[in-house]
Amino acid sequence: MPTSDPKTWVDQHGDRLFRYALSRVRDEAAAEDLIQETFLAALKSKDRFKGDSSELTWMTGILRNKIFEHYRRQSKDVPLGDPDDDRESAFFEGRHWSASDAPREWPQGKAESAEFSVALRMCLDALTAPVARAFVLREMEGVEPKEAAAALGVPPGHLAVLLYRARMRLRRCLEKNHFAPGPA
């Protein structure tokens, strides 16, 4: 099945692909480069497009692989940070939750709102890059742990630590910002 005219791709799919990439790489220039790589890869393989899915879905699949490649490159360039950086220990007193950081009940409806998605995105942006990438791959992209560890260039045990940090820091950030008790 023929694709649409490549001249129309930027206007048809550019914004959607850019938002997808930006939410995963958190850098506008890198996101733009990834879109360019995606369009060029799509141009090269357009004769193989079978039309089983929409053109946008097909391109998103290409972009997803480009993002994984980007992560692999970044993992080589950027040190993963101190594996002993364990600021989560501050959430506990001894072996139990500290009174100030003990998780509170999240009101149900509030956790499914559009505002929650925005707050999650902001909290994700506040994470360090390796921790955020681990969460994006595993929870946003649904990548299996083995594959995610390979994409990040870390052993599976280190991925587990990164995911633990991501979940703990995100839940704390959301509780402080999105679920903060209002003024009395």
Place this chain on the structure above:
Amino acid sequence: MSLMPSCVDMARILSEARDSGRPLGAHARLHLWVCEVCRRVRVQFDVLARAARSAPEAGPGLSEQAKERLRRSLEPPTL
């Protein structure tokens, strides 16, 4: 020595269980049964995962300059 994991252990156990797909052990289940705070953590990890998967792509689109650069990159080379 108690076999019951502490809250510190439970936070890690709950995170790792999400990825390993393995069910929680008997001692961890017992801890959850008696510890309301750790039960909340498990629910919150679930909420985070659901929200991450269903989060709509928001934010700015491409700038006009970026669009123009991309259009040019898709043009066939002229000889």
